[in-house]
Amino acid sequence: xxxxxxxxxxxxxxxxxxxxxxxxxxxxxxxxxxxxxxxxxxxxxxxxxxxxxxxxxxxxxxxx
Numbered sequence: 001x002x003x004x005x006x007x008x009x010x011x012x013x014x015x016x017x018x019x020x021x022x023x024x025x026x027x028x029x030x031x032x033x034x035x036x037x038x039x040x041x042x043x044x045x046x047x048x049x050x051x052x053x054x055x056x057x058x059x060x061x062x063x064x
Contacts, residue, residue: 002059009038010052017059018048024059 004019012018016027018040025046031039032052040048050056 002061005058005060006055007058008052009050009054009056012038012040012056012058013060015061019057019059020048 002017012027012030014027014030018025018027025040025048028041028044031042036052038050038052040046040050
């Protein structure tokens, strides 16, 4: 199993899996056009909105 990382939302990458209270959400697309807001999977049922400085817990391929 991939290790959990605690990162600022600004460091999210496509392919990350966000771990949250309702389960997990795979990042397929990121919209940073409304800085300081960031939208994960915009327009989809699993859209997540937040701010660049908020921290998220993710599973990520590789070491970083």
